[in-house]
Structures are given as C-alpha cells and as structure tokens.
Amino acid sequence: GAVVSQHPSRVICKSGTSVKIECRSLDFQATTMFWYRQFPKQSLMLMATSNEGSKATYEQGVEKDKFLINHASLTLSTLTVTSAHPEDSSFYICSASPGGGGYTFGSGTRLTVV
Amino acid sequence: AQKVTQAQTEISVVEKEDVTLDCVYETRDTTYYLFWYKQPPSGELVFLIRRNSFDEQNEISGRYSWNFQKSTSSFNFTITASQVVDSAVYFCALRLMNRDDKIIFGKGTRLHILP
Numbered sequence: 090g091a092v093v094s095q096h097p098s099r100v101i102c103k104s105g106t107s108v109k110i111e112c113r114s115l116d117f118q119a120t121t122m123f124w125y126r127q128f129p130k131q132s133l134m135l136m137a138t139s140n141e142g143s144k145a146t147y148e149q150g151v152e153k154d155k156f157l158i159n160h161a162s163l164t165l166s167t168l169t170v171t172s173a174h175p176e177d178s179s180f181y182i183c184s185a186s187p188g189g190g191g192y193t194f195g196s197g198t199r200l201t202v203v
Numbered sequence: 204a205q206k207v208t209q210a211q212t213e214i215s216v217v218e219k220e221d222v223t224l225d226c227v228y229e230t231r232d233t234t235y236y237l238f239w240y241k242q243p244p245s246g247e248l249v250f251l252i253r254r255n256s257f258d259e260q261n262e263i264s265g266r267y268s269w270n271f272q273k274s275t276s277s278f279n280f281t282i283t284a285s286q287v288v289d290s291a292v293y294f295c296a297l298r299l300m301n302r303d304d305k306i307i308f309g310k311g312t313r314l315h316i317l318p
Contacts, residue, residue, distance in 0.1 A: 123306070132294065132310045133248075180246055184306070190236045190255060190298070192306055194248040 091117050091187035095195025102173055102202055110168045110198045112183035118163040119185035123192075124156075127180040139166040173202040205230045207297050207309035215315040216285055224280045224312045226295030234300040237271065237278045242292040242311070251293075254278065255300070282314075290316045 092115040102108050112122055120141045125133040137158055138146040145158035155177075157169040166185075170177055182197040206229040216222045228237065239251040252262060254271050262269045266283045282289055292313050298306040 130313075133308045135305055135307075138305070182246075182248065184248075190300070191250070191253050192238070192298075193250075194240075196247045199246065 091185075091191075091193045093119075093183060093185050093193045093195045095183055095198060097198055098196060099199045100201070102200070104174055104202055105172055107169055107171045108173055108200060110170075110181055110183075110200075112166045112168070112185075112195050114164045114185050114187070114193075117185075117187040119166075119187075120163060122160060122166040122183055122185045124158065124166075124168050125182045125184070127182065127197075129180075133182065136168075139168075141166075170200065173200070175202045178202045205232075205297055205299065205307050207295050207307055209293075209295055209309035209312050211312045212310070213313040213315070215317060217317050218287055219284050221281060221283050222285055222314065224282075224293050224295075224314065226278045226280065226309060228276050228278065228295070228297045230297060230299065232299045232301065236298045236300065238294075238296040238298070238306070239269065239278075239280050240294045240296065242294060244291070248294070251280075285316045287316045287318055290314055 094113045096111050122139040124136045126136050127133045135148050136151045139158045139160040141160045147153045160166040178201050180199050184192045184194040186192050208227045235256045237254045241249040259271050268281045270279045292311045294311045295309040296306050
C-alpha cells in the first residue's frame, strides 16, 4: 500500500535553532502534500499545503516565514521550523493522497524546543 | 464552510461493552468523502474507513461498524465487544471532492477501555 515516511520521529532542539522535518512518499508520486500540527489533546490542524514546484499555500494564522515548506520533487516535502521557540513544541504530521480519495499519513514528528 | 463535530470529548467503557462514537458533519457540497482514523498513544494515524457521499451503505469490519446517514449528516462508528487495545483517540474527518484537497478533522474522541 501507499506509504509516507516521515523523519525524524522525535527531535529536541534549543530555542532559536531551526529544525527540518522530511516527508517522503515511498511508492507513489505526490504533487501535493499536507502539513498538520497537533497540540496535546487537541485535533490536527492543517498548517499548509505543499505543492511540487511551486509555493506552498498556508492556512490563515500560520507564519510562512517561520514554517518554511519546500516541495522540490514529487516524492519529498520538507517543513523547516525556523528560530524555534518553546511554543512551537508540538506534534507535526504530514500526509499525501495516493489517489482514489484516500490519504496516507506519516508517522509524525514530536518536536520539543527547550 | 465545512465542519466536523465530535461532541463526545472523552468516553470510558468497561471492556467487552459496545461503544458508539458520534460524528456530525456540515457541508453544502454534495460530493465528499468521510473518514475515521484511530490515533493510539504513539501518535500515528491509523486509517479505519473512507466513505464517499454516494454510498450510504453501512459497513462492518470485524468488531467495527459504521452508520452513514446523509439525512442527519452523521457518520457514527461503533465498536462491538470493546478491548483494551481499542483505547485511543478517534478522529472523524471530511474531504470535499473538489480541487481543494483539504481534509478537515473533528476534535476527536478519546476512548478509554477499562479492563
């Protein structure tokens, strides 16, 4: 079946540094990928839609300069949290649609900023 | 605007009891998909089911069953003979069949199955 691989699964970084999260579609091509953020005991909130070869589309209230998205190929999208702060600590999860109306999600990245 | 409501924030039942998780959705579109996902403590999202708006047939898969009723805009999920391993957060979600591929999640229901 369609698989989306997300790395790293956990990362701890110091405040002020940047962190890159990768999302790869392993057995299908994804022109569009989606990035979600989930705070503890809350739902998944869509942050942005990543489009291969073009700029990402950000949801209202999401800072595009803080959450840099790059979708340089049909199988890879990256989310970089720049100048991370403790309030950016969250669970980040990506997804892509292999077609047929369904979605495949990565296993998520738990980011802790200290 | 589209919306998914899971009114039950948290449910606790004793093992072997049946439990139903409610999901009500709102959309003006006539073509859409509905989903249920399970999120265990490890965090990954486990796909359970996808239903399109043309197919109102109920579905059973082992101990899981789903009741889709367009008349009430509901897509409820029942676990029969619950087990401790069913403990997780369950999300209902909606996606429109248009060029905007966004999937909209409900707030989730945290299910505790007590031994």
